Amino acid sequence: MACISLYSGNSRNIIEIRGLSFRYHGADRDSLENVNLEIGEREIVVIAGHSGSGKSTLLRCLNGLIPFQHSGTYVGEVLVAGRKVTESRMSELAKSVGFVFQNPENQIFMFSVERDIAFGLENLGFPREEIRRRVDEIMDLLGIKGLALRAPHELSDGQKQRVAIAGVMVMRPEIIVLDEPTSLLDPFAARELLQLILRLRNELGMTILIVEHRLDLLTRLATRLIVMDRGRIMFNGQPEVILSEEGLSNYGVLEPTIVRLAKQGRLRRPDGKIPLNVEDFLEVSKADLLRKNASKPIIPFLDQHSKNPYEPLQEIAEESLGRHEAAVSFEGVDYSHDNGVAALIGISLDIRKGETVAIMGANGAGKSTLIRHINGLLKPTHGKVTTLGVETRMASVASLSRKVGIVFQNPNSQLFAQTVESEIEFALKNFGFPPQAIKERVEWALDSFDLSRYSDSSPMELSGGERKRLCIALVLAWEPEIIILDEPTVGQDSNQKEKLVEIIKMLGSQNKTVIIVSHDVEFIWPLQPRIVLMSHGRIVGDGPAQTVLSDEDLLNRARVVTPQLVELSKAIGLSRPFPRDVKEASVKMAETFEKGTMRTRTP
Amino acid sequence: MKWAATGFLFVRGQSVIHQLDPRVRLLLSVSLFLMSLVVRSIFMLSATLFVIIATTLLARTAKRFFKSMSFAAVLSAIAFVFNFFLYPEPFHSAVILAVRLFAIIGSTSIFFLTTTPDELELVMRWFRFPSDFVMVFVIAVRFVPILILDALQIMDAQRSRGLELEKGNFVKRLRNTTPVIVPLLATAVSRSLDLAEAMDSRAYGATTRPTSLHKMTMKRSDWLTTALIVVGILIGFYFNSFFTIF
Numbered sequence: 001m002a003c004i005s006l007y008s009g010n011s012r013n014i015i016e017i018r019g020l021s022f023r024y025h026g027a028d029r030d031s032l033e034n035v036n037l038e039i040g041e042r043e044i045v046v047i048a049g050h051s052g053s054g055k056s057t058l059l060r061c062l063n064g065l066i067p068f069q070h071s072g073t074y075v076g077e078v079l080v081a082g083r084k085v086t087e088s089r090m091s092e093l094a095k096s097v098g099f100v101f102q103n104p105e106n107q108i109f110m111f112s113v114e115r116d117i118a119f120g121l122e123n124l125g126f127p128r129e130e131i132r133r134r135v136d137e138i139m140d141l142l143g144i145k146g147l148a149l150r151a152p153h154e155l156s157d158g159q160k161q162r163v164a165i166a167g168v169m170v171m172r173p174e175i176i177v178l179d180e181p182t183s184l185l186d187p188f189a190a191r192e193l194l195q196l197i198l199r200l201r202n203e204l205g206m207t208i209l210i211v212e213h214r215l216d217l218l219t220r221l222a223t224r225l226i227v228m229d230r231g232r233i234m235f236n237g238q239p240e241v242i243l244s245e246e247g248l249s250n251y252g253v254l255e256p257t258i259v260r261l262a263k264q265g266r267l268r269r270p271d272g273k274i275p276l277n278v279e280d281f282l283e284v285s286k287a288d289l290l291r292k293n294a295s296k297p298i299i300p301f302l303d304q305h306s307k308n309p310y311e312p313l314q315e316i317a318e319e320s321l322g323r324h325e326a327a328v329s330f331e332g333v334d335y336s337h338d339n340g341v342a343a344l345i346g347i348s349l350d351i352r353k354g355e356t357v358a359i360m361g362a363n364g365a366g367k368s369t370l371i372r373h374i375n376g377l378l379k380p381t382h383g384k385v386t387t388l389g390v391e392t393r394m395a396s397v398a399s400l401s402r403k404v405g406i407v408f409q410n411p412n413s414q415l416f417a418q419t420v421e422s423e424i425e426f427a428l429k430n431f432g433f434p435p436q437a438i439k440e441r442v443e444w445a446l447d448s449f450d451l452s453r454y455s456d457s458s459p460m461e462l463s464g465g466e467r468k469r470l471c472i473a474l475v476l477a478w479e480p481e482i483i484i485l486d487e488p489t490v491g492q493d494s495n496q497k498e499k500l501v502e503i504i505k506m507l508g509s510q511n512k513t514v515i516i517v518s519h520d521v522e523f524i525w526p527l528q529p530r531i532v533l534m535s536h537g538r539i540v541g542d543g544p545a546q547t548v549l550s551d552e553d554l555l556n557r558a559r560v561v562t563p564q565l566v567e568l569s570k571a572i573g574l575s576r577p578f579p580r581d582v583k584e585a586s587v588k589m590a591e592t593f594e595k596g597t598m599r600t601r602t603p
Numbered sequence: 604m605k606w607a608a609t610g611f612l613f614v615r616g617q618s619v620i621h622q623l624d625p626r627v628r629l630l631l632s633v634s635l636f637l638m639s640l641v642v643r644s645i646f647m648l649s650a651t652l653f654v655i656i657a658t659t660l661l662a663r664t665a666k667r668f669f670k671s672m673s674f675a676a677v678l679s680a681i682a683f684v685f686n687f688f689l690y691p692e693p694f695h696s697a698v699i700l701a702v703r704l705f706a707i708i709g710s711t712s713i714f715f716l717t718t719t720p721d722e723l724e725l726v727m728r729w730f731r732f733p734s735d736f737v738m739v740f741v742i743a744v745r746f747v748p749i750l751i752l753d754a755l756q757i758m759d760a761q762r763s764r765g766l767e768l769e770k771g772n773f774v775k776r777l778r779n780t781t782p783v784i785v786p787l788l789a790t791a792v793s794r795s796l797d798l799a800e801a802m803d804s805r806a807y808g809a810t811t812r813p814t815s816l817h818k819m820t821m822k823r824s825d826w827l828t829t830a831l832i833v834v835g836i837l838i839g840f841y842f843n844s845f846f847t848i849f
């Protein structure tokens with residue numbers, strides 16, 4: 001494909017935003033406030049910030065969704081490829097700005113991949129032969145030619161996002177904006193997608209704006225990082241400059257582990273910037289070590305204001321586990337869907353009371369099918385499932401659910417009541433709690449999850465994070481013995497993830513059985529639970545996080561990514577047990593430095 | 604309920620019938636439909652039914668055909684019982700009515716079992732249906748299975764909160780659907796907002812005459828089949844005037 005860029009030289013700005021403020025019709029505050037931004041050609045711009053900070057709103061202003069589809073108060077001007085957005089037509093802008101959205105399902109309309117990719121060109125009235133040529137070209141480029149005649153339901157989420165990208169690339173836009181394109185994908189598919197985007201950029205040279213929380217892959221290649229907060233641009237500059245700033249996590253930025261580790265050890269490159277890759281990191285930590293050794297013999301790396309937080313990780317002794325009773329047990333369970341597709345194959349699994357278990361694996365590995373057996377929503381085709389001593393075939397879903405609380409992934413698929421309070425009451429009434437108990441428990445749930453001020457509001461008025469908290473609160477209100485969290489981190493920002501960690505730790509300390517279904521290794525790793533790894537309906541790994549999540553071959557086969565800390569520890573030559581968090585890592589590094597076994601050169 | 608979702612997921616077939624131009628398939632379906640409607644004798648009706656079943660076998664959709672026709676069979680049986688016992692009709696006319704009902708449903712399902720929504724869309728555009736209308740149709744068909752799956756998700760979530768959908772009297776059961784219906788509507792609305800944004804972002808509505816990647820072309824086999832169908836119809840009508848009852 002020919003180079004898309006129509007302009008020469010880097011001096012020209014392809015996007016110019018001047019004094020832009022926008023308030024959605026009927027809203028009580030501005031979603032964008034006096035935004036000024038210039039973006040040059042061929043830049044890769046990563047936009048970060050809390051949910052609700054205005055990222056999507058900003059992107060919508062680039063292709064005319066604002067003001068043409070969303071009305072409101074619009075001040076200032078936006079120039080895209082030299083054209084003023086407010087004076088263009090949306091269909092014109094669609095040719096310059098390709099927009100890829102978050103939800104793979106909601107941006108594919110047609111019944112075959114190639115028809116869907118052709119959609120934009122068809123709308124623009126391109127001749128058939130031209131459409132054919134371009135669609136084939138783009139499918140080749142994205143490696144999806146084999147999918148040409150597939151229907152949307154025959155695609156994985158990662159493939160759907162690729163089709164969505166192809167559908168905008170085919171119009172040969174100069175700019176591609178992607179609004180959290182990976183947030184519904186599992187990390188493995190997400191990584192593949194980001195790599196694809198970067199490759200396309202290198203081959204075709206378009207400008208990219210991407211809202212993305214996983215900074216580790218993008219920062220090395222991004223030309224710019226923008227952090228938004230409450231409708232304003234708080235930071236705007238080169239990633240290594242912005243990431244050197246302190247307090248970014250307050251803005252919902254998930255710093256790459258290497259950055260956090262460098263900050264913990266107060267390491268900077270000679271030019272004052274933060275190291276972003278392992279080579280730089282080792283270089284500066286070696287220099288740091290030499291300098292510190294030369295001045296006074298203190299332990300390098302250890303934050304002097306903090307006590308030594310590092311205690312050896314506790315490996316759970318086998319026999320101590322053996323003493324606990326079983327909470328859930330699967331015996332030779334197979335499960336097939338109506339259409340004969342096997343979703344679970346030969347599952348045997350014992351989960352003991354008080355255990356915290358993470359069930360991990362790529363999307364579609366069978367995790368959700370597995371947990372639906374625990375409260376009897378699904379019954380095994382062969383074998384049996386016993387939950388707290390009751391065989392699930394013998395009991396109703398309602399009676400099992402009294403003891404097994406499942407917090408489902410998407411809050412929107414369960415909130416229905418008029419008020420937050422009645423939402424919590426719903427299950428309590430179903431389970432026949434007496435009125436006094438209901439009252440107390442509702443109060444407890446509202447209090448403990450910081451939702452009291454919303455008790456009379458509609459659940460629809462809550463933010464995404466608050467809704468998630470409500471869904472957890474309403475399950476914990478009936479005090480189930482087993483708590484299952486299905487993909488708790490999907491769609492949640494860093495603040496919310498921290499709160500989730502606290503909740504899970506609290507449940508663990510109350511000796512509840514906690515089962516977390518997740519593909520999010522970065523979230524699971526610090527919790528160090530027992531890991532049950534699934535792939536294609538089977539359990540392919542079961543053991544402590546230290547063992548399972550550091551076995552790269554196994555993880556690759558199961559399409560799960562290695563935790564950044566494990567990868568980093570291996571790269572810089574730290575021995576097992578691998579550190580749980582950044583603090584532990586820096587202590588461990590200090591020790592290793594002392595012993596002089598630190599690797600100084602990467603292989 | 605899951606079968607309902609899979610029933611809407613279209614499979615691209617490979618048979619000779621699938622290779623026909625969708626317009627020819629439509630013609631075939633409509634002709635058989637009209638046949639089933641107008642022929643008077645058992646013999647002619649059986650012949651029509653025979654053609655219908657032969658076509659499904661040829662299209663290798665027999666399995667799905669009989670699955671969906673089990674419903675039609677029940678309907679036909681009810682019609683028979685109703686006509687013969689409750690609303691006394693002579694035996695043979697009750698039989699004819701039941702078989703006719705079966706054939707009518709069978710003939711329409713030929714088209715719908717062998718035609719992907721893509722092709723259906725092309726046919727609609729060929730008939731000059733307004734573009735917006737076609738798009739609404741396309742989106743509706745595309746999202747029916749998705750919404751059914753959404754509904755299943757929601758039911759799982761609410762049953763896990765102790766909701767018992769099957770319990771209680773009629774009024775209670777009706778009330779029990781609220782926790783399912785409300786989130787379902789919310790999800791549907793949010794999906795449609797997303798869709799609108801995605802469509803606008805891909806130049807939807809740029810021209811009133813959008814082009815299409817795929818084009819329907821009548822091959823020689825299509826013309827031949829059309830000729831066959833026309834001949835079939837003529838023969839059918841010719842014989843229809845001979846056989847009045849049997």
Ligand SMILES: Nc1ncnc2c1ncn2[C@@H]1O[C@H](COP(=O)(O)OP(=O)(O)O)[C@@H](O)[C@H]1O
Pocket residue numbers: 024025027031049050051052053054055056057058070
């Ligand atoms: N379609 C809309 N109508 C009204 N308000 C909206 C709409 N979309 C977003 N907002 C509001 O605008 C603000 C910024 O939201 P958004 O741009 O979606 O943030 P982000 O993408 O960073 O999560 C929020 O307060 C949000 O409630």
Ligand SMILES: [Mg+2]
Pocket residue numbers: 052055056057179
């Ligand atoms: Mg957003």
